[in-house]
Every structure is written in structure tokens, then in C-alpha cells.
Amino acid sequence: VSSLALPVPFQVSFEFFPPKTEEMEAHALDVRRTPGPARAALRVGDLRCRRLHPRAHACHRASPPHRDDPGPAAHLTCVSATRDEIDDVAREYWETGVRHLVALRGDPVAGVGTAYEPHPGGYAYASDLVEGLRKVFDFELSVSAYPETHPAAGSMQAEIDNLKRKVDAGATRAITQFFFDNAIYLRYVEKARAAGITVPIVPGIMPVTNFAQTRRFAAMCGTSVPESMARHFEGLEEDADTRKLVAATLAAEQCTKLADEGVEDFHFYTLNRADLAYAICHILGLRATRTAAPAIA
């Protein structure tokens, strides 16, 4: 496993999800064949979460490893499982060497936008999951945060209250839903700090390669999409190569502006496109170097 060593104090993590179809698998394998330093830098997590457990949703790897780096993180949700089943999964992760979980409630089985029904014997919310895990394990626990509020939260106050519950239950870090308007993120962090939330709130960055799809997805997540972004992708519907260049440029600009505001950590929703996230990190000043792999069976 490799890391990104950099002259600036940035910390980045990259999220991959387990490929669900043969086509996605082929693409994921392509990710791993990404040439040169991109491959070295972005074999992050190694898509290994898929082999770790069938309940694995996604995984991410922070880089560069620092003194307290807990290594690859596996995402764990409460969906359709009893507390015991989830605890068993957590135990399996622990035994395979995973020390960092992203603890989530997860989306309703019937799809985003439908009502969420907790499993009768399960954890109802992410805060319950964090509390349950914290009692038994010493994982680093990251949780979600929604700068534009979770669609079911009802209000910003409810959103901040929920994040506070998760942190009070033992979460050590929050990662945000993706957003495109930095001012929204900065206001959210300010509100969280005012509510006494002191853990890092890492911005989730999503490079946009398919604008139409992103706009649909953003609408479901409650993420606003600036009109300027529509203009940047206008006329590129049949031109994937240029879309990619535009995507990297826009995301890098978003990150550098956040860095100007003092942000030092970034989480990339790679959508299994490591090359794009790599290019953005390169613009940020990160450079690939080789380091020892963390021990994972």
C-alpha cells in the first residue's frame, strides 16, 4: 500500500465501493491498473473491503498515514440486521486488523426517499450504532454529517443535534455529504462548533463526471447544485474526456478554496474512479511515495 507524501499538511481519504456488477468490477480493476504514481498512490483500501465482509458497503483509506492513522476504514450500516449481527461484523473487522469504521444508519431498503424502518432487533440510528460499538470495541469511529441537512432531518437544528448525539456517543470524526458550495460547508462547521462539537468535520468532495446523473443524485441527497456548474458541463454530454478534465478542474478549485479557509482534510467520493481523485490530489500538492502496508489479513 502506498501513501501520498506532501509538502503541505493535507490529509486525504478516498472512498471506494464494492463493485456490484461485472462491468463495475472490470472498471474497479481498471482503477487498479491506473498507470504510474496514480496506481501507487491510490491502491488505497485496495478494494479489500469487498473481501473483508459481504456487509461491506464501501471503504476508504486515509493518506498519508500519520502517527495515529487507523488504516483503511470500512463502512458499516444498521440496515436489516440485529445488534448481534452487526456486532459480529464489527468483531470480524477487528480480528482482520481493521481499526476504523464509518458508522452509519444506512438508507431504507426500498430506496432513498422512502421511510426508514429499523430492524426490530437492530440499531435504530447511527448514534445508537456508535454507542453500541463504543461499548465493545476501540475503533476509530467516523460518522456522517450533512451541511445541507439530511433529507429526513427536518431542520438544521435537528441535523446539528443528531451530529452532537453521535459525537457524544463516541464518534471521533465526521465526514460530510458531498457539497459544491463551500460557504454552506463553512457555515455548517461554524454551527457545529457553536454547538460544542469539536471533532474534525472532513469535507466530502465529489468530482462530477456525469453531470445529469449527479444532479439527480444531489436532488435525492438534498445537495444544491450551482447553476455555474451546469454551464461548465453544457454541451459535453457526448464528450467524456473533456468532462473529466472539467471535473478535475472544478474539484481542485473547490479544494484549494477550502484550503485557503484553513481546511486540511479532504474525503473524496471517487465513485471508483481513482484517476480523477489522484489528479486533484496532485494539484493540491500531494505526491506519491511508497510506505509499508498496514497489516490486514
Ligand SMILES: Cc1cc2nc3c(=O)[nH]c(=O)nc-3n(C[C@H](O)[C@H](O)[C@H](O)COP(=O)(O)OP(=O)(O)OC[C@H]3O[C@@H](n4cnc5c(N)ncnc54)[C@H](O)[C@@H]3O)c2cc1C
Ligand atoms: C460520509 C458518508 C458515507 C456514507 N456511506 C454510506 C455507505 O457506505 N452505505 C450506505 O448505504 N450509505 C452511506 N451513506 C448514506 C447514509 O447511509 C444515508 O444518508 C442514510 O440515509 C443516513 O445514514 P446516517 O448514518 O447519516 O443516519 P443518522 O445519522 O442516524 O440520521 C438519519 C436520519 O435520522 C434522524 N435521526 C437521527 N437520530 C434520531 C432520533 N433519535 N430521533 C429522530 N430522528 C433521528 C437524522 O436527523 C437523519 O434525518 C453515507 C453518507 C455519508 C455522509
